[in-house]
Amino acid sequence: MTVTTENAPKVKASQGYFGRAMKRVEDPRLIKGIATYVDDLKIPGVLHAEFVRSPHANAKIKSIKTDTAKKLQGVVGIFTGADVNDKVGTIPCASPIPGGKSPEHTVLAGARVYFVGHPVAVVVAETRTIARDALDLIEVDYEPLPAVIDPEKALEKDSPLTHPELGTNVAFTWSLPGGDVDGAFKEADSVLKLRIIHPRLTPMAIEPRGCAASWHAGESSLTLWTSTQIPHLVRTLLPGLIRIPENKLRVVAPEVGGGFGSKLNLYAEEAVVSHLAMRLDRPVKWIEGRRENAAATTHGRDQIADNEIAIQKDGTVLAIRSKIIADVGSYWQLLTPAIPTLTGLMLCGCYKLKAVRVDLTGVHTNKMSTDAYRGAGRPEAAYMIERVMDLVASELGLDPVEVRLKNMPESTEFPFTTATGLLYDSGNYQDALEKAQELAEWPKLIKERDAARKAGRLFGIGLSTYVEICALGPSKTMAAGGWEWGCVRIEISGKVTVITGATPHGQGQETSFAQIAADWLGVPIEDIVVLRGDTATAHFGRDTYGSRATALGGSAIVMSIEKIVEKAKTLAAALLKSTPKEIEFKNGKFFVNGDGKNALGWGQLASEAYIAKNLPPGFEPGLEASSFFEPPNCTFPFGTHIVAVDVDRETGQVSILKYIAVDDCGKQVNPLLIEGQVQGGIAQSVGAALMENTVYDENGQLLTGEFMDYAIPRAKDIPDFILGSTETPSPSNPLGVKGVGEAGTIGATPAIANAVVDALSPLGIRHLDLPFTPERVWRAIQEKGGRS
Amino acid sequence: MQGAAVKIPVKIRVNGMLRESEVEPRLLLVQFLREVCGLTGTHVGCETGICGACTVLVDGNAVKSCTMLAVQADGSEVTTVEGLSSNGKLHPVQEGFWECHGLQCGYCTPGMIMTAVQLLERNGSPSRDEIRHGLDGNLCRCTGYLHIVDAVEYAAKKGRT
Numbered sequence: 001m002t003v004t005t006e007n008a009p010k011v012k013a014s015q016g017y018f019g020r021a022m023k024r025v026e027d028p029r030l031i032k033g034i035a036t037y038v039d040d041l042k043i044p045g046v047l048h049a050e051f052v053r054s055p056h057a058n059a060k061i062k063s064i065k066t067d068t069a070k071k072l073q074g075v076v077g078i079f080t081g082a083d084v085n086d087k088v089g090t091i092p093c094a095s096p097i098p099g100g101k102s103p104e105h106t107v108l109a110g111a112r113v114y115f116v117g118h119p120v121a122v123v124v125a126e127t128r129t130i131a132r133d134a135l136d137l138i139e140v141d142y143e144p145l146p147a148v149i150d151p152e153k154a155l156e157k158d159s160p161l162t163h164p165e166l167g168t169n170v171a172f173t174w175s176l177p178g179g180d181v182d183g184a185f186k187e188a189d190s191v192l193k194l195r196i197i198h199p200r201l202t203p204m205a206i207e208p209r210g211c212a213a214s215w216h217a218g219e220s221s222l223t224l225w226t227s228t229q230i231p232h233l234v235r236t237l238l239p240g241l242i243r244i245p246e247n248k249l250r251v252v253a254p255e256v257g258g259g260f261g262s263k264l265n266l267y268a269e270e271a272v273v274s275h276l277a278m279r280l281d282r283p284v285k286w287i288e289g290r291r292e293n294a295a296a297t298t299h300g301r302d303q304i305a306d307n308e309i310a311i312q313k314d315g316t317v318l319a320i321r322s323k324i325i326a327d328v329g330s331y332w333q334l335l336t337p338a339i340p341t342l343t344g345l346m347l348c349g350c351y352k353l354k355a356v357r358v359d360l361t362g363v364h365t366n367k368m369s370t371d372a373y374r375g376a377g378r379p380e381a382a383y384m385i386e387r388v389m390d391l392v393a394s395e396l397g398l399d400p401v402e403v404r405l406k407n408m409p410e411s412t413e414f415p416f417t418t419a420t421g422l423l424y425d426s427g428n429y430q431d432a433l434e435k436a437q438e439l440a441e442w443p444k445l446i447k448e449r450d451a452a453r454k455a456g457r458l459f460g461i462g463l464s465t466y467v468e469i470c471a472l473g474p475s476k477t478m479a480a481g482g483w484e485w486g487c488v489r490i491e492i493s494g495k496v497t498v499i500t501g502a503t504p505h506g507q508g509q510e511t512s513f514a515q516i517a518a519d520w521l522g523v524p525i526e527d528i529v530v531l532r533g534d535t536a537t538a539h540f541g542r543d544t545y546g547s548r549a550t551a552l553g554g555s556a557i558v559m560s561i562e563k564i565v566e567k568a569k570t571l572a573a574a575l576l577k578s579t580p581k582e583i584e585f586k587n588g589k590f591f592v593n594g595d596g597k598n599a600l601g602w603g604q605l606a607s608e609a610y611i612a613k614n615l616p617p618g619f620e621p622g623l624e625a626s627s628f629f630e631p632p633n634c635t636f637p638f639g640t641h642i643v644a645v646d647v648d649r650e651t652g653q654v655s656i657l658k659y660i661a662v663d664d665c666g667k668q669v670n671p672l673l674i675e676g677q678v679q680g681g682i683a684q685s686v687g688a689a690l691m692e693n694t695v696y697d698e699n700g701q702l703l704t705g706e707f708m709d710y711a712i713p714r715a716k717d718i719p720d721f722i723l724g725s726t727e728t729p730s731p732s733n734p735l736g737v738k739g740v741g742e743a744g745t746i747g748a749t750p751a752i753a754n755a756v757v758d759a760l761s762p763l764g765i766r767h768l769d770l771p772f773t774p775e776r777v778w779r780a781i782q783e784k785g786g787r788s
Numbered sequence: 789m790q791g792a793a794v795k796i797p798v799k800i801r802v803n804g805m806l807r808e809s810e811v812e813p814r815l816l817l818v819q820f821l822r823e824v825c826g827l828t829g830t831h832v833g834c835e836t837g838i839c840g841a842c843t844v845l846v847d848g849n850a851v852k853s854c855t856m857l858a859v860q861a862d863g864s865e866v867t868t869v870e871g872l873s874s875n876g877k878l879h880p881v882q883e884g885f886w887e888c889h890g891l892q893c894g895y896c897t898p899g900m901i902m903t904a905v906q907l908l909e910r911n912g913s914p915s916r917d918e919i920r921h922g923l924d925g926n927l928c929r930c931t932g933y934l935h936i937v938d939a940v941e942y943a944a945k946k947g948r949t
Contacts, residue, residue, distance in 0.1 A: 024889065027891060028886070031869075031885050032878075033829015033898045034829060034870065036828075039828070040822075206831075207833065255893075258892075258930055290836065290839075672889050673889065676889050676932075679935065680930045680931050682932060708836060713933075714927065714933075715920040715926075715928075718932055718933045744932075
């Protein structure tokens with residue numbers, strides 16, 4: 001099953017940190033409560049900002065009265081769109097689709113508001129309490145207008161318009177003509193239809209967003225601390241908005257309390273807070289409340305897909321035609337249009353479809369923008385194709401496992417080109433499926449189901465054999481570059497500083513990158529410090545999203561180490577009176593072939609390299625190297641998830657009885673952290689499958705504006721999982737890793753959905769839309785008379 | 789009107805140290821801890837008492853400090869996450885979270901740890917389901933809870949030995 005790594009590292013890992021389950025170096029500060037999140041920063045003289053937000057989905061602003069609020073003691077200033085929008089640029093989208101129509105996205109509302117939560121004005125006060133008091137004293141006179149809520153109705157001719165100046169609610173259209181679709185449909189024995197609705201989800205990181213900015217008038221420079229996944233992209237984009245040069249801006253992502261894609265953006269609040277710090281020459285801080293987070297931080301998913309599936313009698317799936325409507329909300333945030341295109345690109349899943357045609361329509365509505373949410377387009381694709389596989393099986397009376405095996409490429413067929421044009425790097429889908437079936441005790445589980453059914457229970461088994469796309473890059477496919485940067489510095493003392501541009505926010509790269517560096521350098525892991533999240537120290541970076549950090553950021557570190565080792569060999573050769581070719585490097589020691597006694601360690605070499613008295617001619621002092629790693633391709637992790645559920649006929653409650661996941665993320669740096677990523681991802685998908693749904697009413701009012709109304713899983717909702725893995729290295733990077741941050745989220749929802757539909761199948765139910773809340777399941781049972 | 793409220797004196801013993809202050813009656817206990825005492829280990833995640841990130845012990849009971857006023861805590865003993873370890877030694881629950889990878893972003897962790905401390909004080913040998921039940925008032929979006937359940941089991945075992 002193993003695919004060899006083409007560009008295997010020149011320096012061999014020596015101590016076995018790589019691949020070892022290790023507890024994290026970042027944890028002590030977190031478990032003692034002494035870590036610093038944005039709200040924990042102690043900035044002398046800081047002012048507090050609070051935003052006035054629209055309570056309407058669509059309205060004209062007739063007037064804003066701030067006089068009374070301005071008189072409140074402690075209020076420093078109140079600023080509306082009229083005060084700010086001509087001084088701050090508009091919010092950019094990094095992935096515009098040619099021909100698309102995008103509204104101008106000013107940082108504060110202009111004459112109109114377009115969604116509940118739209119920032120209308122900002123109060124700056126001496127304390128947060130005073131700022132909140134002032135909010136209550138500001139009177140905004142709105143003229144409410146009919147809201148555009150249903151994306152399908154939004155396409156009808158007589159629909160009101162989200163942005164009248166665009167003349168249409170169509171934000172963009174995008175087509176993927178993957179192969180000879182018409183030919184494949186002609187070959188088909190039959191054509192199935194499946195309409196899939198993927199609900200809107202709210203990411204709900206437990207730390208809401210927040211930022212603080214400090215203007216250094218003497219240097220004309222600004223520091224922005226922000227709870228973001230992407231400090232480097234913020235530094236690239238924000239200068240254009242606040243009109244300072246890039247090299248006068250430092251962006252720091254301190255401790256970040258979860259992101260899941262929702263902090264992969266440049267937000268209006270970051271620009272406004274930065275602007276106000278400069279304008280008032282005082283530090284300004286803003287901390288998002290939970291209701292603001294639910295309303296004005298990006299949402300995910302929200303697609304409707306009408307699929308036609310061309311199949312043959314033997315279970316071969318020939319082709320899919322998919323018409324997808326993506327509700328993008330009111331504005332294009334950083335990656336809004338790109339997300340549903342990923343759904344199209346990944347629609348083949350892990351199957352050898354001959355052809356796929358995707359016609360995607362992005363629709364503006366009076367809601368918060370959709371953008372990346374853990375999985376970002378791939379969960380939608382996996383959900384569709386895995387529901388398709390089960391539908392094909394049920395239509396033809398075949399075993400869902402057999403249908404999948406029939407359509408999968410063999411491991412010998414990799415690299416494998418899909419009908420959508422992607423090159424899957426490596427894989428062995430059958431192996432993961434087989435292992436998951438073993439762990440599930442498949443024959444026994446089937447017997448258990450059959451017995452339960454005979455006893456009148458609604459018992460179901462579901463599986464998904466998913467594939468996803470990670471390690472985004474390469475640069476040719478990414479608007480802002482798809483490389484990653486890393487720097488390794490051997491300090492004078494021999495201690496090692498590693499700096500990464502792939503900013504983690506909970507994933508644990510301070511530990512896993514130290515494991516990589518310790519092995520490749522041959523030093524104790526305790527000697528290594530990993531720095532991240534500050535553009536003043538991490539000079540470059542494209543940050544963390546799309547499960548890219550380890551594959552790309554880790555590779556940039558290995559590249560840098562290889563450069564340092566080469567340089568150190570030259571120095572060692574001079575000191576040992578030999579030639580670089582004769583110098584061996586092993587376990588952190590440099591020596592002349594065979595002469596381990598006179599070996600030089602990093603400490604001695606670093607001391608010589610920096611004190612610089614005995615350097616060979618032309619040798620540049622210092623032992624430091626930085627690298628940009630540019631991947632040749634993405635990586636394609638995969639796996640199989642198997643779920644058994646029990647549905648309560650009386651209440652519609654779904655209980656997960658058994659959950660098995662086998663994931664293949666290539667080589668594993670730290671299996672403990674990988675287990676954490678997988679478990680967390682599955683749990684989020686349990687939420688998506690069973691409870692989560694962002695709801696706007698017909699007037700555009702957000703009904704799921706806090707944890708009281710938007711359910712996310714609690715400890716009792718998550719059963720113990722049986723986890724396993726296979727290991728198929730990626731040939732796309734020197735570490736052979738693939739990425740694992742989103743795997744659970746992608747594999748789990750379709751497996752649970754297939755299990756629930758299987759449980760309900762004796763009632764004649766062939767499909768049910770997410771989420772499977774007790775009410776929805778109960779209604780479906782009632783419609784079928786409640787009896788099998 | 790707002791901004792010129794009456795102030796009320798409070799005496800609250802926080803992590804063993806007496807804190808005296810005059811506070812607005814509307815000041816939340818979590819604001820008192822974070823802004824008056826400078827103890828920022830206690831986090832705010834929802835402001836509605838649901839997520840549990842702000843959980844502290846007030847006279848030994850786990851309390852969501854975003855739904856309690858500082859004046860209500862007058863005369864009380866409060867323990868925050870900063871007060872758990874003694875003489876540089878981690879509390880067994882903290883140790884469990886570290887050993888079992890019971891945290892990722894760490895934001896819910898202080899509240900989760902304080903709830904677990906109370907849980908184990910009430911039941912030294914909880915089953916996994918009893919641990920889940922005990923953590924029902926604390927939300928975590930990163931871990932999927934299983935490593936947190938492992939962490940509490942670890943601490944329970946440690947506490948018994």
